[in-house]
Amino acid sequence: MNTMINKPKLAVIGIGYVGLPLAISLSNFYQVKAYDINKSRILSLKRNYDITGEFSSSDLKRGKFIDFTSNQADLFNTNIFFITVPTPIDKNNKPDLRNLIHATKLVARNLKKKSIVIYESTVFPGCTEEVCLPIIENISKYKLNKDFYLAYSPERINPGKSKYKLKNTVKVISASNQYSLKTINKIYKKICSKTHLAESIKIAEAAKIIENTQRDLNIALINELSIIFHKMDIDINKILNAASTKWNFIKFQPGLVGGHCIGVDPYYLTYKSKQLQYNPKVILSGRKINDSMGFYVAKKLTSFFKKKRKKLFKSKILVLGVAFKENCSDMRNSRIFDTINYLKKKGANVDVYDPLVPINFLKRKTKKYLVNLNTKNFYDAIIISVAHNEFSSMGIKKIKSMLKKDGLIFDLKSIFSKKETDWQL
Amino acid sequence: MNTMINKPKLAVIGIGYVGLPLAISLSNFYQVKAYDINKSRILSLKRNYDITGEFSSSDLKRGKFIDFTSNQADLFNTNIFFITVPTPIDKNNKPDLRNLIHATKLVARNLKKKSIVIYESTVFPGCTEEVCLPIIENISKYKLNKDFYLAYSPERINPGKSKYKLKNTVKVISASNQYSLKTINKIYKKICSKTHLAESIKIAEAAKIIENTQRDLNIALINELSIIFHKMDIDINKILNAASTKWNFIKFQPGLVGGHCIGVDPYYLTYKSKQLQYNPKVILSGRKINDSMGFYVAKKLTSFFKKKRKKLFKSKILVLGVAFKENCSDMRNSRIFDTINYLKKKGANVDVYDPLVPINFLKRKTKKYLVNLNTKNFYDAIIISVAHNEFSSMGIKKIKSMLKKDGLIFDLKSIFSKKETDWQL
Numbered sequence: 001m002n003t004m005i006n007k008p009k010l011a012v013i014g015i016g017y018v019g020l021p022l023a024i025s026l027s028n029f030y031q032v033k034a035y036d037i038n039k040s041r042i043l044s045l046k047r048n049y050d051i052t053g054e055f056s057s058s059d060l061k062r063g064k065f066i067d068f069t070s071n072q073a074d075l076f077n078t079n080i081f082f083i084t085v086p087t088p089i090d091k092n093n094k095p096d097l098r099n100l101i102h103a104t105k106l107v108a109r110n111l112k113k114k115s116i117v118i119y120e121s122t123v124f125p126g127c128t129e130e131v132c133l134p135i136i137e138n139i140s141k142y143k144l145n146k147d148f149y150l151a152y153s154p155e156r157i158n159p160g161k162s163k164y165k166l167k168n169t170v171k172v173i174s175a176s177n178q179y180s181l182k183t184i185n186k187i188y189k190k191i192c193s194k195t196h197l198a199e200s201i202k203i204a205e206a207a208k209i210i211e212n213t214q215r216d217l218n219i220a221l222i223n224e225l226s227i228i229f230h231k232m233d234i235d236i237n238k239i240l241n242a243a244s245t246k247w248n249f250i251k252f253q254p255g256l257v258g259g260h261c262i263g264v265d266p267y268y269l270t271y272k273s274k275q276l277q278y279n280p281k282v283i284l285s286g287r288k289i290n291d292s293m294g295f296y297v298a299k300k301l302t303s304f305f306k307k308k309r310k311k312l313f314k315s316k317i318l319v320l321g322v323a324f325k326e327n328c329s330d331m332r333n334s335r336i337f338d339t340i341n342y343l344k345k346k347g348a349n350v351d352v353y354d355p356l357v358p359i360n361f362l363k364r365k366t367k368k369y370l371v372n373l374n375t376k377n378f379y380d381a382i383i384i385s386v387a388h389n390e391f392s393s394m395g396i397k398k399i400k401s402m403l404k405k406d407g408l409i410f411d412l413k414s415i416f417s418k419k420e421t422d423w424q425l
Numbered sequence: 426m427n428t429m430i431n432k433p434k435l436a437v438i439g440i441g442y443v444g445l446p447l448a449i450s451l452s453n454f455y456q457v458k459a460y461d462i463n464k465s466r467i468l469s470l471k472r473n474y475d476i477t478g479e480f481s482s483s484d485l486k487r488g489k490f491i492d493f494t495s496n497q498a499d500l501f502n503t504n505i506f507f508i509t510v511p512t513p514i515d516k517n518n519k520p521d522l523r524n525l526i527h528a529t530k531l532v533a534r535n536l537k538k539k540s541i542v543i544y545e546s547t548v549f550p551g552c553t554e555e556v557c558l559p560i561i562e563n564i565s566k567y568k569l570n571k572d573f574y575l576a577y578s579p580e581r582i583n584p585g586k587s588k589y590k591l592k593n594t595v596k597v598i599s600a601s602n603q604y605s606l607k608t609i610n611k612i613y614k615k616i617c618s619k620t621h622l623a624e625s626i627k628i629a630e631a632a633k634i635i636e637n638t639q640r641d642l643n644i645a646l647i648n649e650l651s652i653i654f655h656k657m658d659i660d661i662n663k664i665l666n667a668a669s670t671k672w673n674f675i676k677f678q679p680g681l682v683g684g685h686c687i688g689v690d691p692y693y694l695t696y697k698s699k700q701l702q703y704n705p706k707v708i709l710s711g712r713k714i715n716d717s718m719g720f721y722v723a724k725k726l727t728s729f730f731k732k733k734r735k736k737l738f739k740s741k742i743l744v745l746g747v748a749f750k751e752n753c754s755d756m757r758n759s760r761i762f763d764t765i766n767y768l769k770k771k772g773a774n775v776d777v778y779d780p781l782v783p784i785n786f787l788k789r790k791t792k793k794y795l796v797n798l799n800t801k802n803f804y805d806a807i808i809i810s811v812a813h814n815e816f817s818s819m820g821i822k823k824i825k826s827m828l829k830k831d832g833l834i835f836d837l838k839s840i841f842s843k844k845e846t847d848w849q850l
Binding site for chain 2: 125126156164169170172194196198199200202203204206207208210211213214215217218220221224225227228229231232234235238239240241242243245246247248249250269272273276277278280281282283285286288289
């Protein structure tokens, strides 16, 4: 079997926030087919443009051994598949596995004997073996650990400007047998400085889910504390500063929890748990708070308008930042749209400005997006929703200049000093 | 006013887990009256015996400038009072402020002009100024910041063997004005390597509450995950090991949450929050899970008995450890008694062994406490409830020797390898 290890031919399926850095890293050591179903994404990447803004064109130009493709035929010679497709949730907060199943079928149709199929997408524990494996076996007619191998290694990509990249983040890996585990360990060790060999695929799946669930719940706690301390009229930031001086306190910030990971992954776990007749109360209470924060902000603004005897109807509101995270171009599941839609329903005119989110994407969400800021004394309220560096370097003065005299500044991420703003989360 | 700073006469009111280390530390620099209402506690301390086991008799012998007393008259010359009494909850999980109020009255009756009253007990935000201050002003007829000063510095004592002691833990301090803040800062800086000056008493009160609330909720999450992963038959310890390799994952362990802090403090916050018409869902969901874990363990044991066709009625069960925490003598609010009482109700004979908890205290909780372990092939089940060093060094072999052939080992803190036990939390 060692012939295969010596001639690994790699394909990465799904070239988004996870697949692109993986494919680029791997291409430093192997020939890599970077496949995506989205033809325009592939076209831009071929032209060295990454719409997610994670890689510059010079980064992309360096990739000699990477072949971006939407052509299934290019997968024909692959013997190691990495599946890095998004695993979102549907409207009922249940796992939407359509991308995963689609990618699995694609791989199964192109599967050669002795190949390894590695999943990196976040799933519920059991998904790889209970959902994906039967599809592969049915379509390919191959048997696991005889004709092919399965592996799971959860992605830990941190979008936006972060010091934690693929290279310096420990990679958890798991596989269907020792042979495939060793094989993928060799590959991952080239692109990650450290690997952790999990005892089973289920353990690796569960590890990923609980990482984001823990983060989600901790932010939910801080959001709940923010609500409570607003009622007591105590500044939560000062409380957090004091508490953080304890050796075991973990500093989280209040904020809107969106994106494709932290706000989504816990639902994968609660879905599976409910199937097993256990309704997770702690996890779901956290999800509920975090999913409600966009409305909470809108209601706070509404009550400020009432106090000032201003009307929301026909008011002019500017939202600075709609990405789900600071310095990131991704606005999937961004909760600020709950705020925006609530205010729109009340008749407010809401403009949106986010210099990082591509205009293509903005267009799909709202007609009222701005490409630059050049108004004066115009807005009744400005909501600073995300801590993009651009907003802090813009300065509160510039932001205030766009505001009417009696206008309100809502600084959800406490970018500016409390005195300079009317409300902070 | 500087005359007072130069001649501080200190009293610590409430000589328990918090007051004793504080009084001892202070006595290295000042003459300290260490007052407790409990005469037998004072008597033992005078005889250099600390029933909590935190200080050895030689530690106590060193305290030349400390005067243990139950005599109110000894407080007469005090100008700086530290109140370190317990603030528990009642049967309805509401704050039980009786000790706090009692101590406040005691101090108010003995208050001299220009004195500072410092609270270290954990309370809800607002308690010091809304509950304690009016009592002091009423009884003493003195006015705040004119005749006397108020301060709050939350205790961060970590009972049991811990590397974090008073000296190397940052001390958060707050006071009713700048003068008293400066004065107490000088004093605390002698016994703590670092102080953090909080902007108000409420902020310091809130900081303390959220530290323990965060810890409680994080353990609750891990307990909920433990329940879920037991249903999936995946080893949570292996999942935690894998997840912990991520740079921002915080490793907590499943377990029973008891004691006078983590299991109690969140209720102080939820009490105050409910008063303000906000019902804290996340915090209370965590409390609910943690308060239910003792029963969960009992039910698990019951189901194991059923599977083995053994009867709980007249069965013999040994519980190793009833302290709320490893290497600690304190068993206040220890949730293992939920397990014990459940099993007793089903007719089981439950013996209890804890080498750290003083026999006086054990006696009050159960008749069936052991002073040493010398049975062989005797128990139907042994529950290891706390990770006292003594149990791990005792070894699984010794523990198993006390068990009948078909007996069960429940290792709640995963002290031993999973294979050696029948169930781990």
